[in-house]
Amino acid sequence: MSALVEYTLELYKSDKRVKGGKRLVTKEEFAPVTRAYIKAVIESKTKLGFIVEPHETYVTKRNMMTGKTYQERYDTPYFCSPSSESFWSN
Numbered sequence: 522m523s524a525l526v527e528y529t530l531e532l533y534k535s536d537k538r539v540k541g542g543k544r545l546v547t548k549e550e551f552a553p554v555t556r557a558y559i560k561a562v563i564e565s566k567t568k569l570g571f572i573v574e575p576h577e578t579y580v581t582k583r584n585m586m587t588g589k590t591y592q593e594r595y596d597t598p599y600f601c602s603p604s605s606e607s608f609w610s611n
Contacts, residue, residue: 525553527578529595530562532571543572550578585609 528551533543551559563573579592582604593602600607 525555527551527553528559529576529578530559530566531574531576532566533574534571546571 530549530551532546532549534546535542536544538544551562559575563575566573576595578594580595581590582593582602583590584603585606586603586609591603593604599605602608
């Protein structure tokens, strides 16, 4: 049996008007699902013409001050993360 993990899919479209060559269309959140299900969703979105970037929604990080581990969203800016020195400085 596969482990259930929360995923976020970032869907992009090719767009030569932007610097990176692709623009973000939407982010889709998925409740705890298996890797096989996410693979099927990625394939279906790719067939529709999207560029898909899958991410595990939560990553484990270590608090810089206390040393304890915690869960944080993958897209949290560095300066907003308790795992960074800039979060703790004034």
